[in-house]
Amino acid sequence: MCLALPAQVVERQGGDDAIVDLGGVRKAISLALVPEAQVGDYVIIHVGHAIGLLDPEEAAHTLALFAELDATLAADVRATPATPVKAP
Amino acid sequence: MALRTNYIRPLDFKQGRIDMSHGAGGRASAQLIDELFLKAFDNEWLRQGNDQAIFDAPPELAQGGRLVMATDGHVVSPLFFPGGDLGCLCVHGTINDVAMAGARPLYLSAGFIIEEGFALGELKALVESMARASREAGVPIVTGDTKVVEQGKGDGVFITTTGVGVVPAGLRIDGALARPGDAILLSGSIGEHGVAVLSQRESLSFGTSIESDTAALHTLVADMVAAAGPHIRVMRDPTRGGLATTLNEIARQSGVGMHLEEAHIHVLPEVEAACELLGLDPLYIANEGKLVAICAPEAAEVLLAAMRAHPLGRRTARIGTVTQDDHHFVQMRTRFGGRRVVDWLTGEQLPRIC
Amino acid sequence: MKYIDEFRDGALARHLAARIAAEVHEGRDYRFMEFCGGHTHALSRYGVTELLPSQVRMIHGPGCPVCVLPIGRIDLAIRLALDHGAILCTYGDTMRVPASEGLSLIKAKARGGDIRIVYSVADALKLAQTHPEREVVFFAIGFETTTPPTALVVKQAEQLNLRNFSVLCCHVLTPAAVTHILAAPDAARYGKVELDGFVGPAHVSIVIGSRPYVPFAEGWRKPVVIAGFEPLDVMQAILMLVRQVNEGRAEVENEFTRAVTPDGNLAAQRVMDEVFEVREAFEWRGLGLVPNSALKLRERFARFDAERRFDLRYQSVPDHKGCECGAILRGVKRPVDCKLFGSVCTPDNPVGSCMVSSEGACAAHYSYGRFKETG
Numbered sequence: 001m002c003l004a005l006p007a008q009v010v011e012r013q014g015g016d017d018a019i020v021d022l023g024g025v026r027k028a029i030s031l032a033l034v035p036e037a038q039v040g041d042y043v044i045i046h047v048g049h050a051i052g053l054l055d056p057e058e059a060a061h062t063l064a065l066f067a068e069l070d071a072t073l074a075a076d077v078r079a080t081p082a083t084p085v086k087a088p
Numbered sequence: 089m090a091l092r093t094n095y096i097r098p099l100d101f102k103q104g105r106i107d108m109s110h111g112a113g114g115r116a117s118a119q120l121i122d123e124l125f126l127k128a129f130d131n132e133w134l135r136q137g138n139d140q141a142i143f144d145a146p147p148e149l150a151q152g153g154r155l156v157m158a159t160d161g162h163v164v165s166p167l168f169f170p171g172g173d174l175g176c177l178c179v180h181g182t183i184n185d186v187a188m189a190g191a192r193p194l195y196l197s198a199g200f201i202i203e204e205g206f207a208l209g210e211l212k213a214l215v216e217s218m219a220r221a222s223r224e225a226g227v228p229i230v231t232g233d234t235k236v237v238e239q240g241k242g243d244g245v246f247i248t249t250t251g252v253g254v255v256p257a258g259l260r261i262d263g264a265l266a267r268p269g270d271a272i273l274l275s276g277s278i279g280e281h282g283v284a285v286l287s288q289r290e291s292l293s294f295g296t297s298i299e300s301d302t303a304a305l306h307t308l309v310a311d312m313v314a315a316a317g318p319h320i321r322v323m324r325d326p327t328r329g330g331l332a333t334t335l336n337e338i339a340r341q342s343g344v345g346m347h348l349e350e351a352h353i354h355v356l357p358e359v360e361a362a363c364e365l366l367g368l369d370p371l372y373i374a375n376e377g378k379l380v381a382i383c384a385p386e387a388a389e390v391l392l393a394a395m396r397a398h399p400l401g402r403r404t405a406r407i408g409t410v411t412q413d414d415h416h417f418v419q420m421r422t423r424f425g426g427r428r429v430v431d432w433l434t435g436e437q438l439p440r441i442c
Numbered sequence: 443m444k445y446i447d448e449f450r451d452g453a454l455a456r457h458l459a460a461r462i463a464a465e466v467h468e469g470r471d472y473r474f475m476e477f478c479g480g481h482t483h484a485l486s487r488y489g490v491t492e493l494l495p496s497q498v499r500m501i502h503g504p505g506c507p508v509c510v511l512p513i514g515r516i517d518l519a520i521r522l523a524l525d526h527g528a529i530l531c532t533y534g535d536t537m538r539v540p541a542s543e544g545l546s547l548i549k550a551k552a553r554g555g556d557i558r559i560v561y562s563v564a565d566a567l568k569l570a571q572t573h574p575e576r577e578v579v580f581f582a583i584g585f586e587t588t589t590p591p592t593a594l595v596v597k598q599a600e601q602l603n604l605r606n607f608s609v610l611c612c613h614v615l616t617p618a619a620v621t622h623i624l625a626a627p628d629a630a631r632y633g634k635v636e637l638d639g640f641v642g643p644a645h646v647s648i649v650i651g652s653r654p655y656v657p658f659a660e661g662w663r664k665p666v667v668i669a670g671f672e673p674l675d676v677m678q679a680i681l682m683l684v685r686q687v688n689e690g691r692a693e694v695e696n697e698f699t700r701a702v703t704p705d706g707n708l709a710a711q712r713v714m715d716e717v718f719e720v721r722e723a724f725e726w727r728g729l730g731l732v733p734n735s736a737l738k739l740r741e742r743f744a745r746f747d748a749e750r751r752f753d754l755r756y757q758s759v760p761d762h763k764g765c766e767c768g769a770i771l772r773g774v775k776r777p778v779d780c781k782l783f784g785s786v787c788t789p790d791n792p793v794g795s796c797m798v799s800s801e802g803a804c805a806a807h808y809s810y811g812r813f814k815e816t817g
Binding site: 003005022023024025027 | 297317357358360362364365367
């Protein structure tokens with residue numbers, strides 16, 4: 001249940017208020033749940049609130065994962081460094 | 089000694105408001121008509137001061153042409169939005185309805201139902217916008233009517249416009265004429281009007297640079313008819329309910345299916361972003377300055393070129409093909425590569441969290 | 443749109459599809475439940491299912507908060523508007539959910555109920571401030587993604603000492619629902635589908651982290667891969683699940699590393715814990731009574747709890763006899779297995795919850811996929 005989108009913080013106003021930009025559209029939202037967000041950061045927004053920060057490095061990492069070539073490497077999957085296994 | 093005429097204070101457009109006397113048919117009504125409507129719309133028919141307009145038959149009729157008539161009630165809220173207002177929307181909307189038959193629009197009428205208390209200043213702005221749109225399109229507003237309802241019984245103002253036009257002999261453009269194999273053309277990007285209107289609504293305020301695409305399409309249609317008239321099967325403007333609704337309507341009317349290519353349906357980046365934010369699908373959002381044309385496949389190239397040559401059709405694209413389908417499904421190949429149905433709109437498009 | 447468009451790339455989709463096809467084992471079926479309604483929607487809207495090999499079967503789980511909202515709860519919301527004259531603020535999703543007496547929120551609005559759609563719960567708070575003479579109630583639905591904003595607003599209401607604002611709390615919890623599916627206490631009635639793994643929700647996980655899913659992997663031995671919301675994310679997660687199954691692993695893996703961490707958003711969790719406590723049991727439409735699966739306001743905030751403020755009594759209302767939502771939400775039946783699907787029950791006239799929200803299994807299939815049945 002997730003209509004949540006990544007948007008860039010373009011302005012911090014008083015308190016928790018901020019303006020984000022998504023593809024050229026600006027929206028006023030609250031950073032109360034992600035108070036550490038800075039201008040320039042990307043946050044995930046949902047019902048007018050940022051609920052988390054987006055990590056650009058991990059985003060690039062994941063995209064690279066999609067583009068992994070060579071289906072014949074299937075057997076060596078666990079040795080592939082690109083697969084992030086963040087099991088707690 | 090000459091009779092002194094009574095001094096009638098001119099309408100106060102700065103602070104004045106509509107009251108019940110303006111709709112009663114007496115002096116106040118006459119003053120409203122004189123100082124606002126006649127002044128703005130000014131033409132030979134209105135100057136005659138009759139309750140109706142009389143005009144000569146257009147020349148196309150003598151050559152076997154046919155008359156076309158269309159009407160629209162306009163209830164947009166808010167009344168003013170980026171790129172336009174209720175006034176020009178009415179004029180464009182009815183001109184377009186007439187033009188979609190391949191017709192040359194000739195005259196318009198305008199009926200106003202105004203709520204008691206409505207600001208005269210806003211009314212003036214709307215009326216002047218209508219007048220501007222009408223003049224630019226070359227389609228005069230030749231007759232009209234004004235009524236006033238009590239406060240609380242109207243949403244500011246409702247405007248109904250009716251248009252009359254003439255379609256030349258031999259032209260047959262009708263929603264039931266699409267055939268398997270026909271090309272589906274779309275004159276430009278979708279979703280702008282709906283997003284521009286939504287961006288003004290209180291609880292959905294966000295800053296965008298999206299403007300309504302409201303425009304009169306009759307000159308574009310004239311170029312299309314000149315280029316490929318006999319090969320055009322259907323024309324329709326995708327207003328309320330969006331492109332998806334219009335295509336489903338045509339598919340049902342003609343008893344056909346459609347295959348679309350999402351990659352060829354153009355959506356401005358900001359419109360796409362705004363729709364993402366609200367959980368809306370651009371396919372279902374109203375447009376007021378675009379049209380869909382379905383034509384015989386052999387005429388597609390020529391029609392495309394004619395449309396692209398016109399300022400309102402620069403981004404015309406072929407978005408799909410009509411197919412044989414007893415279920416009348418409008419299917420689409422997504423940019424992603426999968427297939428989905430583009431269904432009828434269900435209920436209202438409501439912004440969602442899920 | 444950055445971080446969105448790249449995750450919808452068609453060329454990468456074909457590449458991923460080829461990998462999945464290459465790695466599925468001959469003659470073996472893979473049944474994965476995507477819990478989150480957002481994933482159901484992504485699968486349908488982009489036609490992802492078509493790109494998967496036929497051995498992979500995606501089962502739509504109960505992760506759609508609108509779909510699992512019982513009729514009785516909508517009835518309470520309608521009563522607040524029609525009987526108590528409150529301004530009932532709601533997210534758009536709930537407007538068309540069918541309730542008792544042929545009503546819904548949209549129909550109650552037509553009968554004069556002051557029901558208003560808000561994009562954010564903060565809008566409801568603003569309404570309470572600008573209309574001190576009216577009672578304003580916020581209809582709070584949603585999983586853990588949507589709950590923290592509600593908590594924030596309740597705290598604000600307390601700070602502002604508002605006297606006319608309350609919340610009808612129907613927030614539900616993800617892990618409890620997954621446990622209920624796995625435990626299947628009502629398997630005798632609905633049947634049970636053997637699942638090979640879960641695609642974990644994207645945004646719920648941003649809030650709760652990846653840790654809460656560990657019991658499903660370690661206790662129930664089911665692989666879980668938390669997936670981002672875009673179609674490529676879902677496909678990558680499916681690939682990772684296939685690999686776990688093939689290798690006999692049962693772990694919690696995270697595909698959505700750009701936004702999900704093991705701990706989740708602690709600030710959000712803190713504020714949720716401050717304002718809400720877990721209800722002993724809560725009725726889920728289609729799933730029945732699920733223990734420890736929903737939230738209510740703590741005693742400290744009792745005056746902001748609409749149920750206590752208006753002395754509301756919840757009454758359970760059974761679904762239509764022919765409605766198969768119960769079985770569909772568990773993945774035991776598919777939309778086309780329901781006699782009502784597409785005939786009596788359509789998106790325009792939804793009978794059951796699965797047809798109401800665009801992410802419900804039935805609505806998604808009807809809107810995007812039913813042409814497939816006709817070939």
